[in-house]
Amino acid sequence: MAHAHDSSSERPAILDKVRPAELPRSPLILNNRGFHWITDKVCGIVEEETPLWWKIMFGVALFVASFTFIGLGYLVATGTGTWGLRSPVGWGWAIVNFVFWVGIGHAGTLISAILCLLRQKWRTSINRAAEAMTIFAVCCAGLFPLFHVGRVWFGWWLLPLPNQNGIWPQFRSPLEWDVFAVSTYFTVSTLFWYMGMIPDLGVIRDRATTWWRKAFYSLLAMGWRGGNRQWSNFEMAYLLLAGLSTPLVLSVHTIVSFDFAVSNVPGWHTTIFPPYFVAGAIFSGFAMVLTLMLPLRAIYRLHDVINQYHIDNMCKIILATGTMVGYAYATEFFIAAYSGNAFEKFAFVNRAFGQYAWAYWIMVSCNVITPQLFWFKKVRENHSLVWIICLFVNVGMWFERFVITVTSLANDYLPSSWGYYSPTIVDIFTFFGTFGFFSVLFLLFIRFLPLLPMAELKMVAPQADPHAH
Amino acid sequence: MNERNERIHGVACTFRKVSDVFHAAEKVRDAGWKNWDVHTPFPIHGMDQAMGLPRSPVPRLTLLGGVTGFITGCLLTWYMNSYDYPLIVGGKPYWSVIFPFPVIYECTILLAAFGTFFGQFIFNRLPRHNHPLFDLPNFARISDDTFMIVLEARDPHFHLDESRNFLQSLGGQEITVIRD
Numbered sequence: 001m002a003h004a005h006d007s008s009s010e011r012p013a014i015l016d017k018v019r020p021a022e023l024p025r026s027p028l029i030l031n032n033r034g035f036h037w038i039t040d041k042v043c044g045i046v047e048e049e050t051p052l053w054w055k056i057m058f059g060v061a062l063f064v065a066s067f068t069f070i071g072l073g074y075l076v077a078t079g080t081g082t083w084g085l086r087s088p089v090g091w092g093w094a095i096v097n098f099v100f101w102v103g104i105g106h107a108g109t110l111i112s113a114i115l116c117l118l119r120q121k122w123r124t125s126i127n128r129a130a131e132a133m134t135i136f137a138v139c140c141a142g143l144f145p146l147f148h149v150g151r152v153w154f155g156w157w158l159l160p161l162p163n164q165n166g167i168w169p170q171f172r173s174p175l176e177w178d179v180f181a182v183s184t185y186f187t188v189s190t191l192f193w194y195m196g197m198i199p200d201l202g203v204i205r206d207r208a209t210t211w212w213r214k215a216f217y218s219l220l221a222m223g224w225r226g227g228n229r230q231w232s233n234f235e236m237a238y239l240l241l242a243g244l245s246t247p248l249v250l251s252v253h254t255i256v257s258f259d260f261a262v263s264n265v266p267g268w269h270t271t272i273f274p275p276y277f278v279a280g281a282i283f284s285g286f287a288m289v290l291t292l293m294l295p296l297r298a299i300y301r302l303h304d305v306i307n308q309y310h311i312d313n314m315c316k317i318i319l320a321t322g323t324m325v326g327y328a329y330a331t332e333f334f335i336a337a338y339s340g341n342a343f344e345k346f347a348f349v350n351r352a353f354g355q356y357a358w359a360y361w362i363m364v365s366c367n368v369i370t371p372q373l374f375w376f377k378k379v380r381e382n383h384s385l386v387w388i389i390c391l392f393v394n395v396g397m398w399f400e401r402f403v404i405t406v407t408s409l410a411n412d413y414l415p416s417s418w419g420y421y422s423p424t425i426v427d428i429f430t431f432f433g434t435f436g437f438f439s440v441l442f443l444l445f446i447r448f449l450p451l452l453p454m455a456e457l458k459m460v461a462p463q464a465d466p467h468a469h
Numbered sequence: 470m471n472e473r474n475e476r477i478h479g480v481a482c483t484f485r486k487v488s489d490v491f492h493a494a495e496k497v498r499d500a501g502w503k504n505w506d507v508h509t510p511f512p513i514h515g516m517d518q519a520m521g522l523p524r525s526p527v528p529r530l531t532l533l534g535g536v537t538g539f540i541t542g543c544l545l546t547w548y549m550n551s552y553d554y555p556l557i558v559g560g561k562p563y564w565s566v567i568f569p570f571p572v573i574y575e576c577t578i579l580l581a582a583f584g585t586f587f588g589q590f591i592f593n594r595l596p597r598h599n600h601p602l603f604d605l606p607n608f609a610r611i612s613d614d615t616f617m618i619v620l621e622a623r624d625p626h627f628h629l630d631e632s633r634n635f636l637q638s639l640g641g642q643e644i645t646v647i648r649d
Contacts, residue, residue, distance in 0.1 A: 034614065035510060035511075035613065035614035036613055036614040039510075039612075039613045039614065160545055160549060166554070167554055168549035168550065168553065168554050169549065170550065170556060170558065171546045171549070171550050171568065171569040171572050172550075172558045172559070172561065172568045172569075174571075176572070177571035177572060177575075180571065180572045180575040180576070181571065181575050184575040184576075184578055184579045187579060187582070188578065188579065188582040191582055191583075191586045192582075195586055195589065199510075199511075199612070202612050203510070203612040203613065206608060206609035206611075206612045206613075207609055207613075218598060222590070222595045222596035222597075223595050223596045223597040223598045223599075223600060224595065225508060225600060225602055225603075226508045226509055226510060226611060226612055227506035227507065227508050227619075228494075228506060228507040228508070228509060228512070228513070228516050228517070228520055228522070229506050229520075229522065229593075230593045230595075231509065231512040231516070232512075232517050232522050232525050233525045233526075233527050233588075233589050233592045233593050234512070234589055234593070235512050235525070236524075236525035236527045236528065236589075237525075237527045237585045237586065237588060237589035240527065240528060240531050240581075240585045241582060241585050241586070244531075244578050244581055244582050244585065245582075247578065248575075248578045251571070251574060251575070251578075255571050258571070454510075454511075455510060455511040455512070456511070458510055458511040459511045459512065459514075463486075463487060464487055464511065464513065464514070465487065465488075465514070466487045466488050466490075466491035466513055466514065466515055466516070466519075467488065467491075
């Protein structure tokens with residue numbers, strides 16, 4: 001290059017002639033919507049009169065949630081035996097449900113934190129709802145291990161607090177690591193969610209017309225004024241919380257997988273568990289985000305801010321993580337065969353062809369085969385189909401945890417102690433009710449808090465560029 | 470001048486376009502103002518430079534929180550499992566940095582997050598519910614779609630009429646005097 005020009009510091013003449021092509025970038029907000037439209041749209045959801053569908057859904061959700069509380073009440077009154085836990089399967093649906101719900105939560109943090117660090121601007125319209133989903137999913141998850149301890153009134157012994165026995169938690173146990181991981185995760189996610197919401201709560205406060213509304217949102221908005229000196233600290237804190245949440249979310253599901261991987265049960269004792277669990281968590285969480293956001297988008301007519309580009313991206317992440325999960329299933333089989341360990345080999349053959357083969361094949365078809373449909377643009381554009389596929393993914397990921405937990409325990413080293421685990425009606429009711437519990441919390445969120453982050457949506461609008469004229 | 474400004478918080482003017490408020494902010498910065506702010510419904514990219522703001526001090530409290538969390542995690546696990554009630558589990562050492570590392574790690578993140586969260590409130594002087602700006606009749610529009618520059622009376626450059634004219638020369642609309 002240098003010899004063609006007199007001096008290398010001189011700008012090559014050719015650069016003036018060729019113009020770099022404008023790369024087409026999908027617009028994040030369609031129909032050229034302005035700032036005021038965004039404010040009206042998002043605040044309108046909170047300010048309108050409570051819609052009929054919300055009242056009906058809330059009633060249904062409360063009814064379903066009562067199943068969990070009746071189930072848990074019965075458990076506390078009777079004992080954990082009502083959960084179908086007996087030798088050799090001492091970890092049944094409770095652990096399955098715990099891992100299922102925690103996993104769901106992870107997509108929220110992925111969207112809010114990891115995509116923020118990666119400067120993925122499309123995250124803006126879905127991050128608030130996804131973070132809310134995280135927090136509510138962790139609430140559901142936390143119920144199971146808490147009540148699994150049996151005497152729930154001693155649950156606080158898990159915390160490093162002095163108790164009447166004069167003993168402390170045992171920090172060599174992955175279950176104790178879980179206590180720290182999940183409670184930190186819940187706390188940090190809540191801080192992140194709330195802090196991100198403060199400017200938007202300020203908007204609702206400024207528009208409030210009744211005194212109680214003004215008082216409620218003033219209290220939550222903490223006196224936010226939107227000065228750039230405040231924004232400067234806010235943006236820095238937001239970025240730092242994103243940076244802290246990223247290693248946190250990876251560690252949480254890693255530690256959840258340690259509950260299994262640190263034991264020496266065949267089928268659990270594998271080093272692939274942490275990345276495999278994290279990929280699975282993101283996979284199921286994105287499916288849940290779409291399951292929630294597609295109906296909301298239709299109800300509140302959010303098509304301009306959650307457009308096909310957003311849905312495409314989420315479908316592609318589901319496709320990618322679903323394929324990773326499928327790859328992990330294959331790797332587990334390969335390593336079992338390659339290990340030369342008879343118990344390990346048996347554990348995997350037993351998974352696919354043993355007494356729980358039905359669960360294994362539900363898992364494979366839902367998690368590995370179904371998401372492959374997202375290769376096709378036609379499928380991604382058919383939102384009813386996307387929604388149904390996401391339901392399949394949710395079902396498949398629940399079965400993944402079931403397969404991992406139950407097959408390994410039911411058939412371990414000693415054939416004489418093998419058994420067949422089935423849940424009881426209390427198990428089924430308690431789990432079924434958590435969907436109601438989750439829905440109650442999510443419906444309250446939709447009704448009273450800003451569903452979409454207004455400030456962040458305005459930031460990605462083309463009018464927000466200070467150098468545009 | 471002092472008698473006149475006694476009960477005045479400052480002067481505000483609004484802008485409708487991001488580029489207008491951005492360039493106006495650069496001019497206020499170049500005029501040497503120290504006590505002033507730009508109120509916007511969302512953070513404008515590059516506004517910190519346009520206002521000449523230093524880097525936010527929030528990371529200092531994040532670091533402080535993180536270091537405190539790490540030390541707390543180490544002390545907690547050491548005191549409980551090795552000093553106050555030593556437990557022999559699997560013939561392993563009473564304490565090492567390895568086995569309780571997940572606990573130490575989570576404590577580090579937890580306290581770093583608290584440092585960040587409360588750091589934001591401390592450096593932003595929040596919560597504060599009684600600011601004179603809340604009495605502005607058009608304040609609701611500032612969180613919606615309008616931008617506002619506020620020149621505060623405590624700045625040595627402040628003089629009611631001159632500051633008003635200055636804001637007018639920047640292209641600001643709806644110039645209002647904010648009273649304390």
